[in-house]
Every structure is written in structure tokens, then in C-alpha cells.
Amino acid sequence: MSINDIKEPWVKDHLTIIEDLHTNAESGLSSSEAKERLEVSGYNRIEAGKKTSLFQVLINQFVSPFVLLLAIAAGLSFFFKEWLDGIAITAVIFINAVIGFFMEFQAERSMEALKKLTTIPARVMRNGKREEVPSEELVPGDILFVEAGDMVTADARVIQSSQLQTNESALTGESLPVEKNSLPLPSNVQLAERINMLYKGTFVALGNGYAAVVNTGMSTELGAIATMVQQAQQAATPLEKKIQSFSKKLIWITVALVIIVFIAGLLNGHELVTMLETSIALAVAAIPEGLPIVATLALAFGMLRMARHNVIVKKLSAVETLGGTNVICTDKTGTLTQNKIQVSFVQVNGAASGIDVDIPGISIRWMENESISGQPAFEHLLRIAALCNTASYEFENGIEKESGDPLETGLLKMVYASGKSAQEYRHQFSKADEIPFSSEAKVMATLHHSSSQGYYIAAKGAVEELLSHCTSVLEGNNIVRFTEEKKKQWLIAAENRAQSGLRMLAFAFRNSKEKEKDFLHHLTLAGLIGFIDPPRPEVPAAIQECKSAGIKVVMITGDHPATAQNIAQRLGLANQDDKVVHGSSMKHFKDLTDDDKAKWLKATVFARVNPQQKLDLVTFYQEKKMVVGMTGDGVNDAPALKKADIGIAMGLRGTQVAQEVADIVLKDDAFSSIVLAIRQGRAIFDNIRKFVVFLMSCNLSELLIIATASVFNLHFQLFPLQILFINLVTDVLPALALGLTKAAPHIMQRKPYSPNIAIIDKKRWTAIFVYSTIMSITTIGAVLTSHEWLHNAERWSPELCNNILFYTLIFSQILHVFNMSFEKGISFFKTEVFRNKYVWIAIAICILITMLSYWIIPLRKVLDVTIYSWQDWTVVVVFSVLSLILIQFVKKMKWVL
Numbered sequence: 001m002s003i004n005d006i007k008e009p010w011v012k013d014h015l016t017i018i019e020d021l022h023t024n025a026e027s028g029l030s031s032s033e034a035k036e037r038l039e040v041s042g043y044n045r046i047e048a049g050k051k052t053s054l055f056q057v058l059i060n061q062f063v064s065p066f067v068l069l070l071a072i073a074a075g076l077s078f079f080f081k082e083w084l085d086g087i088a089i090t091a092v093i094f095i096n097a098v099i100g101f102f103m104e105f106q107a108e109r110s111m112e113a114l115k116k117l118t119t120i121p122a123r124v125m126r127n128g129k130r131e132e133v134p135s136e137e138l139v140p141g142d143i144l145f146v147e148a149g150d151m152v153t154a155d156a157r158v159i160q161s162s163q164l165q166t167n168e169s170a171l172t173g174e175s176l177p178v179e180k181n182s183l184p185l186p187s188n189v190q191l192a193e194r195i196n197m198l199y200k201g202t203f204v205a206l207g208n209g210y211a212a213v214v215n216t217g218m219s220t221e222l223g224a225i226a227t228m229v230q231q232a233q234q235a236a237t238p239l240e241k242k243i244q245s246f247s248k249k250l251i252w253i254t255v256a257l258v259i260i261v262f263i264a265g266l267l268n269g270h271e272l273v274t275m276l277e278t279s280i281a282l283a284v285a286a287i288p289e290g291l292p293i294v295a296t297l298a299l300a301f302g303m304l305r306m307a308r309h310n311v312i313v314k315k316l317s318a319v320e321t322l323g324g325t326n327v328i329c330t331d332k333t334g335t336l337t338q339n340k341i342q343v344s345f346v347q348v349n350g351a352a353s354g355i356d357v358d359i360p361g362i363s364i365r366w367m368e369n370e371s372i373s374g375q376p377a378f379e380h381l382l383r384i385a386a387l388c389n390t391a392s393y394e395f396e397n398g399i400e401k402e403s404g405d406p407l408e409t410g411l412l413k414m415v416y417a418s419g420k421s422a423q424e425y426r427h428q429f430s431k432a433d434e435i436p437f438s439s440e441a442k443v444m445a446t447l448h449h450s451s452s453q454g455y456y457i458a459a460k461g462a463v464e465e466l467l468s469h470c471t472s473v474l475e476g477n478n479i480v481r482f483t484e485e486k487k488k489q490w491l492i493a494a495e496n497r498a499q500s501g502l503r504m505l506a507f508a509f510r511n512s513k514e515k516e517k518d519f520l521h522h523l524t525l526a527g528l529i530g531f532i533d534p535p536r537p538e539v540p541a542a543i544q545e546c547k548s549a550g551i552k553v554v555m556i557t558g559d560h561p562a563t564a565q566n567i568a569q570r571l572g573l574a575n576q577d578d579k580v581v582h583g584s585s586m587k588h589f590k591d592l593t594d595d596d597k598a599k600w601l602k603a604t605v606f607a608r609v610n611p612q613q614k615l616d617l618v619t620f621y622q623e624k625k626m627v628v629g630m631t632g633d634g635v636n637d638a639p640a641l642k643k644a645d646i647g648i649a650m651g652l653r654g655t656q657v658a659q660e661v662a663d664i665v666l667k668d669d670a671f672s673s674i675v676l677a678i679r680q681g682r683a684i685f686d687n688i689r690k691f692v693v694f695l696m697s698c699n700l701s702e703l704l705i706i707a708t709a710s711v712f713n714l715h716f717q718l719f720p721l722q723i724l725f726i727n728l729v730t731d732v733l734p735a736l737a738l739g740l741t742k743a744a745p746h747i748m749q750r751k752p753y754s755p756n757i758a759i760i761d762k763k764r765w766t767a768i769f770v771y772s773t774i775m776s777i778t779t780i781g782a783v784l785t786s787h788e789w790l791h792n793a794e795r796w797s798p799e800l801c802n803n804i805l806f807y808t809l810i811f812s813q814i815l816h817v818f819n820m821s822f823e824k825g826i827s828f829f830k831t832e833v834f835r836n837k838y839v840w841i842a843i844a845i846c847i848l849i850t851m852l853s854y855w856i857i858p859l860r861k862v863l864d865v866t867i868y869s870w871q872d873w874t875v876v877v878v879f880s881v882l883s884l885i886l887i888q889f890v891k892k893m894k895w896v897l
């Protein structure tokens, strides 16, 4: 039987499936076998629509209204036997196609590069070892290992499971987790009931297990419904939509203007063919053809730049939302703190001490009470630390190898330093059952069996939670009843330590004769352990930056309020008198009174919060019309991450699910990266505005000049080919360079953008109009000056006038790039545009091409350029610079932006 022919894999016994798949449940496939199978099955991808071939991309460049207009112009030229013009316009069509093709190709490549950054790894058995491989390389027959928080990346038949539950809402709509096992099922069960199958696109909510991959890529159930997914992926981002509708508006304005110019020209006695060509060239000049693609490129480059700073943006639309973010909800551990969790405090009955764990020296240094090390309670603490723990830690030849929750590895380090072996504990007390840690319950417990001592229950967790399961406490060698009085004393002791920033956990145990199903009760408290997790040093500055940028930062943590408050104060996030909102006092969203709402709005620290409450907070802020960025790492954070305007997952700590649903992933988990992303988001939006204003004002200046010349019947005019040349030279390169500008110096001192903000608002429309008017006046001024003073009006030459018009406009437009900084109070030479090296490169190339048009004789002919004196050149340069100076002047006077 071929491995690709396995029908209904849920029906057969899992051993048969393994056989059918020609694989091995223990050792998996060999690398060479996997490679061979990959050639047959293909990459494990959902193909997002039909991929456009390079040829198609090239062809697409020729099907646009822009090219159609040019083709008409070329046709007309040939018809009227204007051979040179006809050939030149045809050349323009091709040059434009090549530029368009290159930009689109670059944009596509950047997107591909970004996609690669977000591929999920899968853990499989290869050559008898558990390995991590890119999930795209999974093949039928691979033995997949999954655990809570993992995305399932192929369709697979469960062969072994331990409390395995998956959430299949993406596939079936069912939001409750489904328990999985390996038992065979009847043939006719529905997808949602195939509880021995794991499906691509779903995620593991609890437990772990092994499964044999049966289908990959488009053969999976997800692949079958992929058209829906494709549609979702192809939706344009709000920014793209804004640009599209903006471009459409422009086309209508252009058409209106063109008609006016056309009629005016005819009334003034110009030839029909000249006016037709002029109108078409005008239209071509005014339509911002390159806008959408330059915008996409700017977004893609911005995203790549962020990727270099450890921020992976998964959705293009996130970039623009980032710029508008006005509240960041962040968790504490690892984002605001270093996540280097170390045990630094131990308390047993009657004694407490700070400790220092010395790994290489295999010793524990006791600050106050060394006697604790000999107490039975401490022995229990070590035992619970080793047993009620899913992490692993080894120290060999001076190298530490650790995996799992940093808090738990911190505990294993303490066990190691005390000279004990966690391995030995685990060997002596084998695990029989487990209540895994969850952010809701805030406790974890395990049940163990020892041949000599019977059953042993080990539990650890948030102090007030675990204490509620304790009925006794270990005092010396005696187990003593836990009175309310005593409980209170322990709680106060924990609170006091938490106030100094320690994360406090309680540890409890119980011996039992028999295996219990429900074992989290009647525990004996052994003691408390305090962990330090120092704040990240760069966070206070980042929080300060947020404050000046009008962004509220809120800490949402599962930790104790006192610990949270201490860390918040140290980071400059909260003051001493700020009230911490406690999760237990947080009402359900629907029941909130105005008073509660005011309290929530004011608070900056929320402690002992569970994932549902995180979701409530997102909803709350969104109702207050805020744009919410929310961090998260666990399985249960997924809904809040999805609901937030910007879901931010952690690359190091985060589960695959969190990373899957998030809009951005922080590779280094650091809070300062969020701030960096917001700064970048704002910069990208700024850049898009910059080049739109630039392109629009350049185009409008051309329109104004041609319209003026037509309406007033002046004796000089821009020729169609000249307009095309100006647009190819002065539009594309500087616009692209503007798209790569770094953030303006005071970008983080502005208020966040409103989400509905227009790219071109009233202020910008005015600016565009003023800029283009100034450029037109100085350009026409250059012609008149040259005419009146240099050539004494009598030796009037229309060609010369036209040339001065042409070159002055080119240089004014090139220099106009420097007007594209809109921050006030910054010297001209310190603006982000002046410091942008790409702008200088673009200018250099533009000037070179312009000069070539003067030096190369065929080009000169095409553009109707004549040789003229250095005095004329001086007029050109002086008036172009004058245009820059005048625009700078009106900007400095704050008459326009």
C-alpha cells in the first residue's frame, strides 16, 4: 500500500497505521527517507492562491490605464508621422514596465523573506532522536511530538497521548478543547469527533503526545478549505484601501483638469494633435501610478528593518496600527524583567533566610539562617522542587543545559547547588499523575509513587491559592494543624517579601497510602521560596519614551500585587500611592459600574489577573476608543491577543499558538522592542505621507505650469515627452528614497495617530497646493528672468524658454525632497530627510540622468533640448534653489506644514 493512499486513518488501529506508513513509532523516519518522501509529497504548505509567475508580473505592467494612455499617445504620434515622439513614448512604456516589474519583484521578495521568518518549527523523531525541523518539511510517516501551546502543523494520527487536548475552533468552530487518544473509531465519524486525529491549523491546549503524520500541505483538511483562508489573506490592509481610494479620487480631479487645459488650448488656437498629446501627457503626469507599489515597498522595507531589531511583523496591516497604538498592556516576567529567575529566599516554620545559589561551587550560601538547610521542611522543599517540575537542567563541564519554564529551572538549580540530584528524586518517586500549572488555578501538583514510601503528593503555587488547599503545616518534625491565625501569619510573611519585589511561591506535600484521583487537598505546607527576577535595565527609558509619546503602559500580571507594585515602581511605571487592581476584585465586564471603570482607566498595574480578565481589559480599552497593544505568551492568552488591535507574542517564551495568532512577535521578548516597533510604525506611516505629498506636489506643479501656459497662451510650454521624463526621473527615485527615511527626531513626542486618519488631511492638501504653486511660480519666473534680462526680450526663443522651464522644474522637484520633513523646530540640516543617505543617492542619480539628457545628442533631440550658455544655467540653478528657499520660508513661518 502506498503511503499516500491511506484512507480514513482514524478507523484502523494505530499500529496498523504505523505499518501502512512504513515508519517506526519510536525512531521515526531516517533523514534520507524523509528527504525522499518530501520530493513526492511536496512542501507542507497551504498555497496562498495561485502564485504569480515572473512572466505574469511582467505582463501585468502593461495592463494599466497609465500604459493605455501612453499607447494612445504613441499611436497618435505614429499616425501623425511624429516618428521620434512615437518611438520615444514606446520606449517610455518599456522603461516604465521594467521599473514597475523590478519594484514589484523586490516587494514580493521582501514579503517572502518576511514569511520565512515566521515559519513554525515542528518536533519530530528523525533517526531515533527528537529533532526540530521546519514544519514545511514534514512528510507522511513523520512521528510528531506535540505539547500544550504547540500548533499542529500537519494532519496526524495519535499514537500516544498524555492528557492530550486540542482546540479545533479554527477548523470546526468548537471552542472547547477536545480530548484526544489513540483508540480506533468507526468509519463514519465526523471531523469534529475524530478524537484520535490531530489536524493542521488546530493547537494543543493541554498535555502532550505523539502522532504519525498522514497528510501534509494541501492534502490536509485545512488545505481542503484553503480557498477561505486565501480570501482572508488577500484582503487589502486599511492603508492600502486608503491609498486605492485616494488614487481614484485623484484620477477624477486629473480628468477634470485635463479637459479644461484641452479646451483652453484649442480655444487659443493650438493644433489638435499637440493638445491631444499634451492632455495625455498631463494625465500621465498626474496619475500617481507608482503610489501603491511604493507604499507596499515602504511597508515591506520597514518590516525588514524591524526584523533586524528582533520584531517580526506578521501582518502588513499591523505596521499602520502600531503607529496609532495608545495603550500597551504588558506582562511582567520576561518582558519587563530579565526572566533570569533565581531562588533567593527560603522560609520554613520559624526561620527565614536569603540565599545565594552557587552552581559551579555546588553550594548554597545562607545569608541569615544556615540552620534551615538541616531542617526536614527544607528537605521537602527540595523534593517538591525536583518532583513538581516539568523542566530539565544539567550542568556538565562548565556548561548549563536547561529547558522549560525558567522558574522551574531556577528550582532545579537550587536542587543541584544543594548537592542533590533531581534525577534521583524523580527516579525514586516515579510520577503517576499531574495537575498541570495553569494561569487560572495558579498551582501545580503531581502525584508520585515510591516502592518504599507509597504515594507522595507534591504541590507548588501562588501562596494564597496553595494555602487554601493546606490544612496543616510542617513545624520541625511535626505536622501541625493550620489554624486561621497561622495561615494569616504566613500570608503576611509572603506579602512582606513580595513588597520587596520577590515572586513568592508556596510548597506543600502529603503522603498517601493509595493512588488518589483527586489529590489536591489536605496538604501540609513545607515553606515558601522567593525568586528574584531583576527588571530589564533598558525598560525605564522605554516607559519614559511611551509616556512622552502619549502611550499608556499597563502591567497585567498573574503575580502577587505587592511584587507587581514593587517592580512597577522600580520601572517608573507606577508611584507609591498608585492603587494596584487585584484580579479577584475585577468584576465581569458587563457588571462594571462607572466607579469601577474610572478605577480601571486610572490604574497602571493589574495583578493576579487571569486570561479571561486580560480579554476584558482589551475590550474595556477598545470601548474607550483606544488602540490596544497586548502582550501574551500562553495558550490562554490567544483570545486576548486576537482581540487586541496589536497582539504581541513572545518569541522566546511564547507558545506557538500565541505566536500564530499575534500580529507581531518579539524575538527577544523585550518591552523596549515594542516601543521600537511603535516608533517604526509611526515612521513608516510618516514616510508614506512624505512621498505622497512629494509626488502630489510635483505632479500638481506640472499641471499648474501647463495649465497656466495654456490658459494664458504663453509662448512656451512643457512637451509631453519632457513631462514623462520629469516623472520618470524626479518621481520614482526620490519617492522610493523617502520611503526609507528613518524616524523623525521627535516622532515619539507626538500623540498617537487616530486610526481613521487620512493620509492626506486638510493641512497636507494645503501644503501640496502651496508647494506646487511656489514651484510653478519660480519655474515660470526663471523663464521670464532669462527672457527679459539675459536675452533682452527681442532675441526671444521659444526653445530656450522651454528648456529653462524644463530644467528649472526638474531641479526644483529634486530639491523639493528636502521640504518633506514636517517637524517644526529642527534645523534644515538635521532633519531626517537631509540625513537620509538614500535621498542623496537618489538625487545624485537624478542629476546624472538629467545631465545625460543634455550631453547625449539623441536624447537631447527627443527632449527638444538646445545648447545654452552658463548664464542660462545659472538662472536655472538660482531659481530652483529659490523655490526651495521660499518653501522653507513658508514652512518656517508656520504658514503651511
Ligand code: ATP
Pocket (backbone or CB within 6 Å): 330, 331, 332, 333, 334, 405, 407, 408, 437, 438, 439, 440, 442, 443, 444, 460, 461, 462, 463, 503, 504, 505, 556, 557, 558, 559, 560
Ligand atoms: P507575569 O506577568 O509575571 O509574566 P503571568 O501572568 O505569566 O505573570 P503566571 O505565569 O500566570 O503569571 O503565574 C501566576 C502565578 O502562578 C505566579 O505568580 C506564581 O505564584 C504561580 N506560578 C507561576 N508559575 C508556576 C509554576 N510553574 N508552578 C506553580 N505555580 C506557578
